[in-house]
Each structure stands twice: as structure tokens, then as C-alpha cells.
Amino acid sequence: xxxxxxxxxxxxxxxxxxxxxxxxxPKQFLKRIERTGFGQFLFYEWRFTIEGDKIDSFILHQPQYxxxxxxxxxxxxxxxxxxxxxxxALLDFGFRxxxxxxxxxxxxxxxxxxxxxxxxxxxxxVDELFKRxxxxxGYQLTVDLERQVVEDNQGLSYSFEVDEYRRYCLLNGxxxxxxxxxxxxxxxxxxxxxxxx
Amino acid sequence: MKPRTLFEKxxxxxxxxxxxxxxxxxxxxxxxxxxxxxxxxxxxxxxxxRKVRRPDLTFATMDHNVPTADxxxxxxxxxxxxxxxxxxxxxxxxxxLADLNSPDQGIVHVIGPELGLTHPGKTIVCGxxxxxxxxxxxxxxxxIGTSEVEHVLATQCLQQSxxxxxxxxxxxxxxLGVSAKDLILAIIAKFGTDFATGYxxxxxxxAIRNLSMEERMTVCNMSIEAGARAGLIAPDxxxxxxxxxxxxxxxxxxxxxxxxxxxxxQSDEGATYDTYVExxxxxxxxxxxxxxSPGMGTGINSLVPNPDSYAxxxxxxxxxxxxxxxxxxxxxxMTDITIDRxxxxxxxxxxxxxxxxxxxxxxxxxxxPIVHAMVVPGSQAVKERAEAEGLHHIFTExxxxxxxxxxxxxxxxxxxxLSPGERCASTSNRNFEGRQGRDGRTHLVSPExxxxxxxxxxxxxxxxxxxxxxxx
Numbered sequence: 001x002x003x004x005x006x007x008x009x010x011x012x013x014x015x016x017x018x019x020x021x022x023x024x025x026p027k028q029f030l031k032r033i034e035r036t037g038f039g040q041f042l043f044y045e046w047r048f049t050i051e052g053d054k055i056d057s058f059i060l061h062q063p064q065y066x067x068x069x070x071x072x073x074x075x076x077x078x079x080x081x082x083x084x085x086x087x088x089a090l091l092d093f094g095f096r097x098x099x100x101x102x103x104x105x106x107x108x109x110x111x112x113x114x115x116x117x118x119x120x121x122x123x124x125x126v127d128e129l130f131k132r133x134x135x136x137x138g139y140q141l142t143v144d145l146e147r148q149v150v151e152d153n154q155g156l157s158y159s160f161e162v163d164e165y166r167r168y169c170l171l172n173g174x175x176x177x178x179x180x181x182x183x184x185x186x187x188x189x190x191x192x193x194x195x196x197x
Numbered sequence: 198m199k200p201r202t203l204f205e206k207x208x209x210x211x212x213x214x215x216x217x218x219x220x221x222x223x224x225x226x227x228x229x230x231x232x233x234x235x236x237x238x239x240x241x242x243x244x245x246x247r248k249v250r251r252p253d254l255t256f257a258t259m260d261h262n263v264p265t266a267d268x269x270x271x272x273x274x275x276x277x278x279x280x281x282x283x284x285x286x287x288x289x290x291x292x293x294l295a296d297l298n299s300p301d302q303g304i305v306h307v308i309g310p311e312l313g314l315t316h317p318g319k320t321i322v323c324g325x326x327x328x329x330x331x332x333x334x335x336x337x338x339x340x341i342g343t344s345e346v347e348h349v350l351a352t353q354c355l356q357q358s359x360x361x362x363x364x365x366x367x368x369x370x371x372x373l374g375v376s377a378k379d380l381i382l383a384i385i386a387k388f389g390t391d392f393a394t395g396y397x398x399x400x401x402x403x404a405i406r407n408l409s410m411e412e413r414m415t416v417c418n419m420s421i422e423a424g425a426r427a428g429l430i431a432p433d434x435x436x437x438x439x440x441x442x443x444x445x446x447x448x449x450x451x452x453x454x455x456x457x458x459x460x461x462x463q464s465d466e467g468a469t470y471d472t473y474v475e476x477x478x479x480x481x482x483x484x485x486x487x488x489x490s491p492g493m494g495t496g497i498n499s500l501v502p503n504p505d506s507y508a509x510x511x512x513x514x515x516x517x518x519x520x521x522x523x524x525x526x527x528x529x530x531m532t533d534i535t536i537d538r539x540x541x542x543x544x545x546x547x548x549x550x551x552x553x554x555x556x557x558x559x560x561x562x563x564x565x566p567i568v569h570a571m572v573v574p575g576s577q578a579v580k581e582r583a584e585a586e587g588l589h590h591i592f593t594e595x596x597x598x599x600x601x602x603x604x605x606x607x608x609x610x611x612x613x614x615l616s617p618g619e620r621c622a623s624t625s626n627r628n629f630e631g632r633q634g635r636d637g638r639t640h641l642v643s644p645e646x647x648x649x650x651x652x653x654x655x656x657x658x659x660x661x662x663x664x665x666x667x668x669x
Contacts, residue, residue, distance in 0.1 A: 015514075016514075016515070016518070017511050017512075017514075017515050018390060018391075018490050018515065020490075020627075020629045022608075022627070022629045022630070022631060022632050023629065023630060023631070026631055026635075027608050027609060027610045027632075028610070030233050030261075030610060031233075031262065031273070031275040031276055031278070031279050031610070032275065032279075033236035033237065033240070033278060033279060033282050034237065034240075035237045035240075035343075045630070045631050045635055050617060050635060050636070074511055075391065075511070076390060076391040076394070076424065079390060079391065079424065079490075080326065080421075080627060080629060081325075081326050081608075081627075082234065082324060082325055082326040082340040082341060082342055083233075083234065083342075084234065084237075084324075084342035084343040084344060087342075102391060102394060103394075104391070104394060104424055105394055105395060105424065105426055106326060106340055106341065106342060109341075109342065109345075110342035110344065113342060113344035113345070114344070163358065164218050165218060165219045165220060176344070176348055176356055177245070177247070177347065177348050177351050177352060179356075180222060180348065180351075180352045180354055180356060181351070181352060183213070183214050183222055183354075184352075186213050186214045186222070187213055187222075187224070187250075187352060187353065187354055190213045190224055191224075191353075194224075
């Protein structure tokens with residue numbers, strides 16, 4: 001997993017609440033057996049017509065957001081299905097950070113497994129970021145995981161909370177399975193104790 | 198010892214290792230696997246040269262992609278590849294698999310309980326958010342992503358931060374004609390789709406105690422639609438009676454010993470939850486959703502809401518978007534909404550009791566000529582049982598299609614899919630945009646309400662029909 005330390009990039013405002021994982025990656029694209037290549041299907045039904053034509057008015061198709069690496073959204077982002085294809089699609093499309101007032105649990109967790117940083121800010125703070133993004137062409141944010149702050153070049157600075165252990169793993173790009181297997185003796189002892197009961 | 202909640206008892210029993218500032222290492226007793234969220238996990242094991250640690254605690258089936266009309270004729274090559282990949286993976290890693298040829302095949306959350314794999318007190322995971330279903334037995338059961346599927350396959354453990362607990366107290370009995378589905382839809386409509394984010398719910402109260410095992414599964418199934426990590430119901434005689442004699446449940450003396458242990462799985466007197474909510478069961482009426490989120494629902498005798506009646510701007514926008522997508526006008530009575538399709542099935546409402554209740558309403562009636570309706574049993578065992586009871590005749594005589602088991606139109610990863618603009622009364626769990634097919638419009642209801650809608654061609658209050666017998 002690629003470590004996440006700091007990120008400076010364009011923030012794309014997707015002004016909706018309760019964006020579910022069916023919207024992030026529709027089910028017809030879950031049949032692939034690889035982890036890669038899902039970006040082309042991200043928000044598919046909002047990005048393309050039934051005939052497959054690009055919907056130019058969709059926010060991510062507007063030229064100023066083409067290279068966005070940060071996504072702004074409203075509350076309960078990532079609700080619904082547990083499909084990890086959702087963070088895979090976001091990452092493959094180029095997003096490494098999502099900022100919203102709240103996230104659904106499974107999605108939030110899946111992000112950290114894939115080197116994406118989900119950041120919770122207050123509704124007022126997210127509102128302010130929406131305003132600035134929409135009124136400032138080429139508006140960029142810098143996310144610093146080491147210092148736990150989101151900043152712009154106009155003096156805005158919001159600190160955010162993140163679980164200390166998740167932060168550590170993300171900063172170092174650590175693989176969970178490898179970490180857990182360091183406790184192999186304890187797992188085996190637990191299994192042995194259970195078996196004798 | 199300090200009084201503990203049911204959740205805390207299960208949690209404590211499964212913690213292998215704890216260290217301050219880190220997630221706990223939690224042992225997993227049962228790992229259910231299906232074809233959609235597992236291929237990349239098995240591939241990860243191969244790449245790292247790892248094995249499945251406990252194939253004996255792992256069980257796989259195929260459900261999401263399965264065609265329900267002609268199940269062996271999988272015309273979509275990508276669906277076929279995904280199912281074949283599961284077969285290969287299960288063979289390579291010694292994981293038991295209920296494939297299309299198996300009488301045990303079915304929706305993963307229907308067959309787990311059916312086979313007796315689900316027990317009180319177990320920790321159960323699956324790469325599927327509706328794993329919360331198994332909490333109906335007093336098991337700690339939750340959905341995980343594919344990285345965690347790989348983690349459990351490799352280690353039989355998960356790194357988990359301890360969630361908070363919330364009691365959902367359901368006071369009083371449910372009125373006649375109001376189902377478990379109506380109860381959970383009403384809870385989500387009242388408290389919202391994210392009120393339980395970060396929490397494990399424990400459902401308590403008279404209405405919950407009165408529910409059958411399968412009704413409890415319907416309630417716990419949709420806990421995820423409230424944002425919950427998991428939903429729990431303490432086991433009781435209803436639970437033990439359901440489990441007795443099932444294939445993977447201890448038999449004879451071992452069963453009695455198991456029951457004695459399971460009886461301890463109650464929240465202790467004086468145990469405290471981090472928070473609680475309560476709802477009066479007696480005030481709930483049959484529910485219908487009108488929007489594109491499971492919380493956007495109301496009683497059958499209400500009106501489609503007005504976006505301007507919501508307090509904040511985000512909600513107003515959400516409701517406006519939802520009504521536009523659903524093709525509905527504010528102020529329309531729910532009973533004026535006509536439908537094109539009916540889907541009865543899914544891990545929420547595809548069990549034998551659901552089909553019995555649906556058949557009781559369908560008996561002697563006819564599906565409206567403007568409606569295309571189908572019944573999809575949740576498993577091959579449910580199908581066999583329903584046919585033994587003659588339910589399939591009731592459905593087909595009424596004009597419903599009778600199908601083979603699978604996830605079907607709940608998420609339309611298979612040929613069962615809505616066409617753009619089609620409006621469906623569905624017993625499934627999600628009414629998201631495009632969930633049942635692009636531009637399809639989903640209204641979530643109970644099986645009884647779905648049948649009534651199929652017959653009337655529009656939503657009706659099924660309680661009116663339960664009062665009077667059908668004139669034959």
C-alpha cells in the first residue's frame with residue numbers, strides 16, 4: 001500500500017448527502033476479478049447517459065476538476081454495500097482523500113486499507129470548503145496527515161481527528177495481514193484454549 | 198463482576214490480544230464467502246504465498262450473479278468467470294462451497310442460519326453488508342471489505358476497534374398486519390440512515406420478543422441501513438427451537454450444553470449501553486418508501502412529503518432530488534402510486550415465513566394485468582419447502598413467476614433487472630438510485646404489502662384485506 005503523508009491537489013465538490021456505494025460503483029461493474037481498472041466506472045450513472053455518452057455537466061467532467069485528487073461531499077458518504085470496489089474506483093480515478101461531515105463505517109474502514117484518507121470535518125467547515133471550491137477557480141487544498149490539518153493558501157486551516165493507529169499505518173503504508181501474523185503465537189494459543197473447552 | 202451487555206460478552210470472549218492505542222485482535226468463528234467480494238482476496242493470498250488458516254470455519258456459496266430463471270445458463274461471460282473463479286478458489290484453498298448443483302445453495306444470509314452455521318455468541322463476518330442478519334441469533338455479525346476478507350482468510354482474525362453500543366427499545370406489541378419489515382423501515386424512517394453509525398445495536402422490548410426467528414432476521418438484516426456496525430437480539434427459546442436439529446448445530450446432550458451456554462448471552466441486569474432510542478410498536482403502520490434512501494419512507498396512509506417541509510438545506514435538496522428521480526409529486530397519497538413490477542425475495546424477505554405470508558395474501562387473488570410480479574426463494578431449501586407446501590401453486594395461479602434461488606432483483610447483478618422508469622414494489626433492502634436497474638424506481642415494502650400492490654396495481658393498506666376473506 002502506498003503511504004499517505006501529505007497531499008496537495010484540486011478539491012472537487014460533489015454536493016450530495018448519502019452518496020451510496022451503488023452510486024460510487026454500480027453493480028454491473030462488480031463482476032471483474034481484479035482490483036484494478038475500476039476508475040472508468042466511478043459514478044458511472046452520473047457520468048454517462050444510458051447510451052454511454054459523457055454527461056459534460058457532471059462535476060467531475062468539468063475541466064477545472066479533471067485533475068482533482070480530493071473529493072468533497074456531504075454527510076453519510078459511502079453508505080450501503082460493503083463493496084471495496086468503491087474505494088478501488090475512487091483511487092483508480094485519482095482520489096486519495098475524501099472530506100465529508102460523516103462516513104458510513106465499512107466504507108471508512110475500506111479507505112484506510114487502500115491508502116485513501118477519509119477526513120471528517122464539521123458541517124460548517126465542509127460548507128466553507130464547498131463555498132471556496134465553487135468560488136475560486138483552481139482551488140487547491142493541502143492535506144497533511146502528519147500534522148492532521150487541511151489547509152489552503154488563503155489562510156484556512158482545519159485540524160481533523162483520525163485514529164492514531166490508522167494514521168500510523170497510513171503514514172507508513174503498512175499491510176495489516178503482516179502485522180497480525182506477528183501475533184501468530186497468540187492466535188494459535190487462543191485456538192488451542194478454545195479447542196479444549 | 199461489572200454487569201455487561203450482550204455485545205460486551207461476545208466481544209470479550211473473542212479478543213485475542215489488546216494493546217492500548219491499537220485496535221483489538223478479534224477471533225472470527227465463521228467466515229461466509231460469496232463470489233463478488235472474494236476473488237481479489239484469494240488472489241492476494243496467492244501472491245503472498247498464504248493459505249486459508251481455517252477452511253473448516255469458512256463456508257462459500259454463489260448468489261449475487263445467479264440467474265433465477267434458467268440458473269445453469271449464465272449468458273454473461275463476466276458473471277460466469279466470477280462464479281468459476283469462486284469454484285477454483287474454493288478447490289485450491291479447501292473451502293467448502295455450496296455451488297449451483299448443491300441443494301444447500303442460496304443467498305449467503307439465508308443459508309447460514311438454515312444450515313445451522315449461525316449460532317448465538319459467534320463472531321461472524323462476510324464480505325457483504327447484510328451480514329448483520331445473523332445478529333438475530335445473538336451473534337456478533339458484520340460486513341467487511343475485500344481486504345478484510347483476505348485478512349480473515351489468512352489469519353482467522355480481524356483488527357477491530359471496539360464499537361459503541363445502543364439499545365433500540367421497541368415498546369408494546371406490533372399491531373395486526375404490521376410486519377417486522379414495517380418495524381425496521383419505521384425505525385430507519387424515524388431515526389435516519391446514519392443514526393447508528395459507529396454502534397452495535399441491541400433490539401429489545403416486547404415487540405422484539407414476540408417476533409419469530411425469521412422476523413428477527415429481517416430486523417437485524419436492515420441494521421446496516423441505519424448505519425450500524427451490527428444488530429443484535431438476545432437468544433431465547435425461539436432461537437433454540439429454531440436451531441435444534443439443524444445440520445451444523447450440536448445434537449443430543451451437546452445441544453443441551455450449548456443451550457445452557459447460549460442462555461448466558463443476555464445483557465446483564467444493570468448493564469449500560471452508550472445510548473438508546475425507543476419507538477412505540479403500536480403506532481407503526483405498514484410502511485412504503487417514497488425516496489432513494491431507506492430512511493425516506495412513511496406509513497401507507499401518508500402523503501409523499503414536501504421538500505420545503507424539511508428544516509435544513511441539505512435535506513431539502515436530497516428530498517427534491519429523490520422525488521425527481523422517483524417521478525413523484527409532493528402531496529400525492531401513497532395509495533395513489535401505481536406500480537409496474539413486484540419483487541418478493543432477497544436476504545431481507547426471501548425466507549419460508551415470508552413466502553407463507555405472501556401466499557396467504559395472494560391466495561385466490563390475481564396479479565393486476567399492468568404488473569409483472571415474481572417470487573424468488575432465498576435458497577434452494579426454501580424453494581423445496583415452499584413447493585412441498587404448495588405455495589408455488591398459489592403464486593403461479595395468482596400470476597406470479599416462481600423462480601430459482603438467488604439475490605435476483607435486490608441488486609440486479611443478474612438478468613433480473615428493472616428497465617428505465619419502471620416502478621417496483623420490492624421486499625428487498627435498498628432503494629438507492631439505480632440499485633435495481635438504471636433509472637429504475639424502488640419502493641421498499643413487506644411481502645404482504647408487495648402482494649397487495651401486485652394485485653391492486655398500486656399501493657394499498659394490506660390490513661384492509663386481512664379483515665375480509667377473499668371471495669372466490
